[in-house]
Amino acid sequence: MDPHTPQACVVVTGYDNAPRVRATVRSVLAQGAAVREVLVVDDCSTDGSGERLARLTSVDPRVRVLRRRWHSGGRGSPRNTGLDRVTSPYVMFQDGGDLLLPGALDALLGARSEIASGLCALPARRPLLVHDTACGNKLYRTDFLRTNGIRFPEGRFPHEDVVFHARVLAASPDIVLVRTRVSVRRTRQPADARALTEAYRLAYDILRAAGREELAMAVREAHDTQSAPHVTPHSRRVVEVVRDSLRRLLH
Template identity: 30%
Template structure:
């Protein structure tokens, strides 16, 4: 590994160190670096640490050229390919001097005011992590947590658990205090584990929702790590995140609330329509890889927080019921609509997916119960509000007769 520092003299304590790990990043690297130069925070308040992770496409040469001419203090590290994003990020973090760090992927870019707004937010509130609004270029982007700007929030007061990429502003003091680094044994999902730990350990999180701070770009060459890699990596990622949650939170409501994220975002996609197309061996292998996770962390508390079609899929996975999972997926694939069945005096809604009420299949009715609002054939189905049960027809008749009798006794004409 060799390091090359050129360009303007390095500032002693910059506000932000932008860490960029780059592998075969051309031509995406060009707008990425331009966006850092264009920051309204000012070149004298920023430094870049760029790690060329064994590129052969001119990425390293372009980084050296940029460092030689840019007003932003830039240090470039050239190293052999590490096989994933964790190594370059850790190298950058070891070299960082800023009060804050921002991990910027080489194929993404910043909005011009991003760092200025995020630094101001963190300084104003004393928060350790700042999320900036994200917009996707040719790909989707998380939205549910960016409904409004929040000066201070946490894991249980917002939807931040659903955005765990590392492209956020972190107070470096927090990371160094806990010696936080990316797990180099993980080749996908390493950022989720790192970011969730930062959320948990932080003195609050802020959200900038009124300005697009980050543009995430879909690569046309398919070299982005989330577009490649074996399915086994996804199970490793889910395991790491679930184990981390369990380390911080004992069994109970908070653990169940956070477990939604790895179950729905990481594990569930392994059992979608693509599972139907997979070979029998692959299908079975995925069920076996999921078994230790469902044995430890699939609980009634997690289940009731999910929509019925998600819950059923994970229930079948937990029970190892490949036959029922296949039927359920084919029902979804055919875009069939389940009947809404209401039971009990309160009219509790159930969605009659395949095998609802089928004693032989052995699926508990509660797996079909609507516990969170969801849409069925364009109609919103909600959980009945808790309260007094609606009186039966017979009881309503008795009450009416009593009112009529009281009216007659008082000399008032009875109302029919």
């Protein structure tokens, strides 16, 4: 299939940050013909962002703005709102302020031929995949997410990407890695050790329940290495180097 055929939907979420959301939408539309639709989900902003974002629909007919009736307090619920409205075969998620790099969608859509030829990464053989929990650098098959009931945690749930990624891996997806960096992440969640621990615990339980023991152990070891007081700086640095290398490969 021609990678330039409109096949992808990008869900962009935001709350009280219209200028940053608009920048993200511009980076998505700059992807060209690969984009079938852009769903902008406003999480019930209170600063007039909803009205300003609504004007995006006049910029390009592919843009639709969805305004939630109440503020969720997190990023999972707005993404689920967008996911429910996706009509494209493929979907990716961007937070307002993050940017897609030129040619990102073409690179991701072009990698589909590797799945057909069997050149894909099996999560059970690549446990380091559990460390790359960010969803903004990935393209998902919409029917895969829906068939397996994969959604983000609802409400005020920090580190929702960790749980979402575990649900994806638990469903045994075919994964293709591309060497092209596809996104720039400019939005960061505040550090919250307790919330991160809870997210990793849920990820561990999800993978264990699905029989993905190796992946579950990789999740537990990753979090224990980050938080355990007995870990030496050298050991922690080894883990960081491995993660950095994986990020460069996956981006």
